[in-house]
Amino acid sequence: MEQADPMNVVVIGAGPAGLTAAYELTKRHVPVTVVEGDAMVGGISRTAEREGWRFDIGGHRFFTKVPEVEALWHEILPDEDFLLRPRMSRIFYDGKLYDYPLKASNALRNLGPVEAVRSVASYLAAKVRPPKEDTLEGWIVARFGRRLYEHFFKTYNEKLWGVPVDKLPADFAAQRIKNLSLTGAVINALTPKRKQTAITSLIEEFQYPKYGPGMMWEAAAEKVTAGGGTVVLEEKIQTVHWEPGRGVTGLTSVVTGGYGPGAGAPEATRTDIGAHKDYPADHVISSMPFSSLVRALDPAPPAEVLAAADGLKYRDFLTVAVVLPVEAGFPDNWIYIHSPEVEVGRIQNFGSWSPYLVKDGRTCLGMEYFVNVGDDTWNRSDTDLIAQGGRELEHLGLAKAADVERGFVVRMPKAYPFYDAGYKANVEVIRQWIEANTPNLHPVGRNGMFRYNNQDHSMLTAQLTVQNIADGTHHDVWDVNVEEDYHEQGPADREADR
Numbered sequence: 001m002e003q004a005d006p007m008n009v010v011v012i013g014a015g016p017a018g019l020t021a022a023y024e025l026t027k028r029h030v031p032v033t034v035v036e037g038d039a040m041v042g043g044i045s046r047t048a049e050r051e052g053w054r055f056d057i058g059g060h061r062f063f064t065k066v067p068e069v070e071a072l073w074h075e076i077l078p079d080e081d082f083l084l085r086p087r088m089s090r091i092f093y094d095g096k097l098y099d100y101p102l103k104a105s106n107a108l109r110n111l112g113p114v115e116a117v118r119s120v121a122s123y124l125a126a127k128v129r130p131p132k133e134d135t136l137e138g139w140i141v142a143r144f145g146r147r148l149y150e151h152f153f154k155t156y157n158e159k160l161w162g163v164p165v166d167k168l169p170a171d172f173a174a175q176r177i178k179n180l181s182l183t184g185a186v187i188n189a190l191t192p193k194r195k196q197t198a199i200t201s202l203i204e205e206f207q208y209p210k211y212g213p214g215m216m217w218e219a220a221a222e223k224v225t226a227g228g229g230t231v232v233l234e235e236k237i238q239t240v241h242w243e244p245g246r247g248v249t250g251l252t253s254v255v256t257g258g259y260g261p262g263a264g265a266p267e268a269t270r271t272d273i274g275a276h277k278d279y280p281a282d283h284v285i286s287s288m289p290f291s292s293l294v295r296a297l298d299p300a301p302p303a304e305v306l307a308a309a310d311g312l313k314y315r316d317f318l319t320v321a322v323v324l325p326v327e328a329g330f331p332d333n334w335i336y337i338h339s340p341e342v343e344v345g346r347i348q349n350f351g352s353w354s355p356y357l358v359k360d361g362r363t364c365l366g367m368e369y370f371v372n373v374g375d376d377t378w379n380r381s382d383t384d385l386i387a388q389g390g391r392e393l394e395h396l397g398l399a400k401a402a403d404v405e406r407g408f409v410v411r412m413p414k415a416y417p418f419y420d421a422g423y424k425a426n427v428e429v430i431r432q433w434i435e436a437n438t439p440n441l442h443p444v445g446r447n448g449m450f451r452y453n454n455q456d457h458s459m460l461t462a463q464l465t466v467q468n469i470a471d472g473t474h475h476d477v478w479d480v481n482v483e484e485d486y487h488e489q490g491p492a493d494r495e496a497d498r
Contacts, residue, residue, distance in 0.1 A: 006031055009469065010251055010279045012237050013287035015043025016455050017445025019220040020072065021285045021462035026227030028470045033279055034224065035253050037236035040214075041221045043287070044415055044446075045455055047214025047357075048321075050408040053364050054212050054357045055321045055350050057412055059334055061087065062207040064456035068463055073207070076220050082207045083354055088331055092396060093151060093338040100336065115147070122147040139170035155338045159345040160370045161315060161418065171419050210356045213455075235277060237288060240296045240441070247440040250280040283440045283469050285462070287448035289314065289414050294430055297438075305433045308426035312450055316378065317415035319348075320367040320389040323406040326351065328399040329363035335398075342392040343377060345370050362405070367392065373413050382409040417450045431478065442469070444477065457481040 009025055011018045014036035025032040040046055047054050062082070064070050074082075091098040096110045107116065123145030131138040136157065140149045157165050209215040221231045235253035242248045255275040286293050294301060294309035334348045348366035350357040358364050367389040371377045380388070386407030393399040417423070427450050434441055442465045443449045445458040453461070457480050464475040 007282040009283045010281040011285045014041040016045050017458040017462040018287040020459040022224045024466040026229045032229040034231045035235050036233050042214045042217035045213045047212030048410045056212050060213040069456040069459050083210050085208045091336045119147045135166050136168035136170050137166040155340050210354050239298045242438050247438040248284045253277050285442045287445040289447045290450040308429035311426040313418040314414040315416040315418050316371050316373045316413050318369050318411045320385045321408045322389050322404045324403045326363045344392050385409050
């Protein structure tokens with residue numbers, strides 16, 4: 001009896017979701033090829049390296065409630081490559097640093113007793129007459145009161161998304177903002193001890209690969225290759241071929257010259273050299289941006305599907321990493337910057353993530369800017385951005401501009417799916433069409449599904465997809481991370497001010 005040919009799977013993208021899928025396939029001895037447009041693996045979870053300095057793109061804490069993901073991390077990297085790091089973040093607002101989650105003593109000292117009482121009164125007013133929760137502003141005000149919303153949420157969210165908060169839908173708030181103790185800490189400080197309620201705290205420690213998250217994905221790519229798979233870099237998917245009744249039949253990529261200076265540089269710095277490659281496939285697992293996937297399909301989907309793809313928008317991101325004397329650092333992993341007079345939205349201290357990322361006597365601060373490709377900030381020269389980072393550090397009182405010894409810029413397009421009022425309907429139109437016409441095309445991950453997934457949930461979508469393809473399961477991958485439990489919340493009996 002003639003044996004059937006083994007199925008052949010092509011994975012688009014070598015980020016966490018793509019490499020997780022590829023690795024899981026090689027463990028099942030399924031032939032797999034990963035096609036990545038960049039010159040390095042990891043996607044937004046890469047670790048950039050410049051002149052011996054290593055820095056994270058966005059900050060990636062390794063913490064999960066998903067045991068399958070936890071096990072996979074330690075399968076890819078040995079235990080000795082993980083550090084257990086303390087979690088520390090603060091909010092910079094009105095010239096002061098607030099612990100995050102808020103500690104009652106810190107809040108009272110910084111807000112002052114009068115403003116603390118006003119904040120509690122505002123909170124109670126929102127409980128008595130809650131606003132409509134159809135916008136992000138309404139969702140937050142209903143839970144925290146207007147004064148705390150204006151202190152701790154408004155400016156940062158407007159930096160992050162680039163539009164007024166009252167123009168944003170509430171959809172993603174349930175995933176990104178949970179039962180944080182901003183209001184609760186102040187209320188507990190002002191009420192009798194016997195009436196205080198337990199405050200839900202965020203995780204206090206997390207795991208972190210000692211050379212950054214890119215270490216994980218570099219090791220994963222090596223394991224894929226060692227398992228018989230293929231990882232191809234600097235080839236951008238140009239066409240996804242499909243046929244009615246058969247679904248996806250394969251891909252065509254275009255070989256590129258990679259990126260210009262710095263991984264994640266603008267698309268204009270690529271050099272396409274024109275060579276094309278074809279990859280036949282029985283299944284395609286795609287972590288490329290959902291809208292770009294639709295536009296790559298040949299023949300083109302119906303007009304309403306193309307219109308839905310065009311309706312999906314993204315928020316882009318750049319990091320200005322500046323080298324300073326170690327004393328210019330701070331103990332936090334990152335600080336949220338709520339000051340409207342500076343553009344920077346968040347500042348990482350990579351020395352607080354891992355001592356292996358920095359050099360003796362120096363640290364590296366990552367100034368994070370939320371931008372749109374082609375806007376003024378995105379288009380500024382690296383020299384101007386580094387100078388701006390120094391000025392803003394000095395304005396905030398965190399360091400002197402003259403202390404900046406060296407700087408590097410990394411641009412990351414399509415870093416965050418942008419949840420506007422129409423995104424759900426657009427995603428559903430595309431999803432239904434793909435399921436009906438190309439059931440062997442499997443979107444996974446954050447950009448691949450246009451879902452604001454964390455790294456662990458992106459990996460889980462890939463694991464479940466491989467189980468569906470290779471093991472015959474029937475998981476609904478679109479159900480991953482729809483629950484409202486914030487994935488970093490810890491036991492509810494932790495005291496916020498201890």
